[in-house]
Amino acid sequence: MQITVNQHYVPRFYMKQFANIKNAGTKKEKVLISFYQFKDNLLKENIPTSSICSEDNFYDQDGKIETTLAGMETMWSKALKNVIADNFTIDDIENIREFVIYQISRTKAMLFHNREMATTMMKSMFKQEFEDIADEEVVNELIENKIQNEITPEFGLSIVKKTISTISDLKMKVITNETEINFITSDVPIIIINPLGIHSAGLSSIGEVIFFPISPQKMIFFYDAKLFSELPDRICDESVIAIFNQYQYISADERLFAKEIEDIDHIVNSEVLNSKREQFQNIQKTNTINDGVGILFAAKFRSIPYYYNIPILRLPKSLRKIPADFHETFPRKYSYDTRLAILCRIYRNPDFIHDKELKEHWKKQQRYSKILLNYLDGYWNTPKEDRIITPELMEKLKTVPVKAFMDKQR
Numbered sequence: 001m002q003i004t005v006n007q008h009y010v011p012r013f014y015m016k017q018f019a020n021i022k023n024a025g026t027k028k029e030k031v032l033i034s035f036y037q038f039k040d041n042l043l044k045e046n047i048p049t050s051s052i053c054s055e056d057n058f059y060d061q062d063g064k065i066e067t068t069l070a071g072m073e074t075m076w077s078k079a080l081k082n083v084i085a086d087n088f089t090i091d092d093i094e095n096i097r098e099f100v101i102y103q104i105s106r107t108k109a110m111l112f113h114n115r116e117m118a119t120t121m122m123k124s125m126f127k128q129e130f131e132d133i134a135d136e137e138v139v140n141e142l143i144e145n146k147i148q149n150e151i152t153p154e155f156g157l158s159i160v161k162k163t164i165s166t167i168s169d170l171k172m173k174v175i176t177n178e179t180e181i182n183f184i185t186s187d188v189p190i191i192i193i194n195p196l197g198i199h200s201a202g203l204s205s206i207g208e209v210i211f212f213p214i215s216p217q218k219m220i221f222f223y224d225a226k227l228f229s230e231l232p233d234r235i236c237d238e239s240v241i242a243i244f245n246q247y248q249y250i251s252a253d254e255r256l257f258a259k260e261i262e263d264i265d266h267i268v269n270s271e272v273l274n275s276k277r278e279q280f281q282n283i284q285k286t287n288t289i290n291d292g293v294g295i296l297f298a299a300k301f302r303s304i305p306y307y308y309n310i311p312i313l314r315l316p317k318s319l320r321k322i323p324a325d326f327h328e329t330f331p332r333k334y335s336y337d338t339r340l341a342i343l344c345r346i347y348r349n350p351d352f353i354h355d356k357e358l359k360e361h362w363k364k365q366q367r368y369s370k371i372l373l374n375y376l377d378g379y380w381n382t383p384k385e386d387r388i389i390t391p392e393l394m395e396k397l398k399t400v401p402v403k404a405f406m407d408k409q410r
Contacts, residue, residue, distance in 0.1 A: 003063035004070070009107050010053035010187050011069075013077035017084070017215040018185055018259050019049055034261040036268050038254060043268070045261045052255070053187050055108075065157065072102070080214050083174055093172050096220065100190055100210060101164045104302075105157055109188045109253035113302045118151050119143060166203040167210065169332065171225035175312075176217060176234040181241045182263045183213035186252035192303035193247070195313050196227065197329030201303035205329040206379065209313060211244070216259050219244065223313070224332065226379055231312055243308045250277045250304055276307050318375050326368040334380035342376070343389070345369050347397035 012031065019033040032046035059065035076099040079092040104110065122143045177183055189212045196207030203210075210222040221231060235241060249256060249267060258264045267273070283305075314320075330338050346369045353359040377387060389397070 003061075004066045005056050006050070006054050007056070007058040007066045008054040009058055010103075010189065011073050011076070012049045013073055014080070014103075014189070014214075015049040015052065015185075015257060017080070018213075018257050020046065020259065034258050034264070036256040036264045038252065041269070043261055043265060052257075058108075059157075069102075069106075072098070083220065084215050084218055086174075088174075096172065097167060097170075097222065098164055100212070100222065101160050101167065102157070103212075104190050104192070105160050105163070107188050107253065110302055111151070118147050122147070163203065167208070167222055169224075170208065170210070170222040173221040173223065173231045174233075175219045175221060175231060177219065177241055178217075178234045178236045179238045179241050181238050181245070182216035182259060183219060183241065184216075184245050184248050184256055184258040184263050184267070185213050186248045186256050188251045188253050189213070189248070191244075191247045191251055193306050193310075194303065194329055195306050195310070195315060196319065196327055198306040198324055198327045201329070204331050204333065206332050206376070207315075207329050208332075209310075213244070213248075216263070226332075227316065228313055235312070237311075240311055243310055246273060246276075246308055247304060249273050250280050250307065252277075280304055280307075316375065318371060322368045322371055326365060328372065330376065334382060336386055339373070339376075339380075339382065339386060342369055342373050343397050344400045346373065347394065348400055348402065349398050352402050 015033055016031050019031045022028075022030040022032065031049045033049050033052065034043075034045045035047060035052065036043050059069070075095045079088065079095040079099070082088040082092050083096065191211050192201050192203070193209050193211075194201030194205055194207045195209070197205055201208060206224060207227050208222075208224050209228075211219055213219045223231065245267060249270075250273065256264050256268075330342070346366050348366075350359050350362045353362055376382075
């Protein structure tokens with residue numbers, strides 16, 4: 001078996017849709033793309049896609065993963081071509097759904113994200129387990145070696161199949177760009193946002209939106225159709241296209257890509273965008289909470305905060321009453337424990353809060369949580385018996401322990 005050494009983490013079939021092709025269909029075919037490289041503030045035109053978004057033996061040295069991906073890419077490429085031609089099937093939709101999860105997981109940016117997340121958690125665990133570490137540098141070196149050996153591209157891809165079902169309920173929509181501005185893309189082309197959970201998003205969350213351009217004129221959305229109304233077939237407003245391109249700018253790891261250099265020339269070096277991009281790059285990858293018994297870790301997905309409002313994504317009228325600072329999302333799948341946690345927030349007496357401003361914030365959060373829960377009960381179709389609050393339950397809700405919250409105040 002011939003082993004492919006130059007292994008792409010953004011497939012060439014995807015970049016080809018944003019490229020200029022010379023001698024198409026012949027042995028001399030050249031697929032040339034323009035890009036902006038952040039590190040060197042470099043704009044380059046007509047660069048072969050064969051040399052971009054790849055590293056030698058990125059996945060493995062025996063070529064097994066690369067060969068497996070190559071077989072799947074044949075299906076994914078065909079599906080995207082059918083979408084661009086407005087002639088796609090249910091099978092194509094499912095193949096694209098699979099492509100989305102694989103592409104999210106296979107980028108170099110996601111590899112570094114996972115490694116940083118794992119490093120933070122391991123260091124916190126070591127500090128709790130061994131308070132008197134004699135040589136912290138030695139420990140850090142041990143952790144780094146362990147992470148490098150275990151958190152690999154192969155590890156990231158090994159859990160993909162279990163993740164695909166997480167977005168099986170999201171609806172796919174293809175939107176055509178009918179403006180003079182082209183879509184651009186990047187080396188992290190799949191964007192994950194959530195207008196309901198503005199600060200973070202998870203694939204299983206209510207309000208989840210995944211979008212990515214598949215050509216300068218076409219974009220694919222996977223979105224929570226239970227929350228959002230039907231998306232339009234086409235966009236004629238250049239300002240909306242500009243917003244999608246701004247999200248690509250923030251999402252990019254090393255490079256932005258476009259068919260023509262002019263498509264990205266006007267967007268680079270924007271102080272506002274660079275500030276947002278830096279803010280996103282520096283987001284903490286994990287949350288750690290010490291509950292008095294041990295350390296709880298909450299890993300954060302590589303999703304972009306909802307920095308820019310996308311007009312075609314309108315929240316239901318009742319949820320628009322909740323200010324953005326109080327937006328929060330929960331799993332799309334109903335859980336009594338999740339609902340109970342929201343009830344605790346709504347009914348817990350704020351007598352444990354001594355700061356006047358914090359107490360006022362808590363009361364506002366209670367008010368908006370009531371609005372949110374009223375909507376969620378309809379979204380989840382909460383069983384009637386779960387909506388009943390007995391006197392005994394109400395007493396527990398009002399006095400639930402709040403140690404974690406008090407630790408945050410300190």
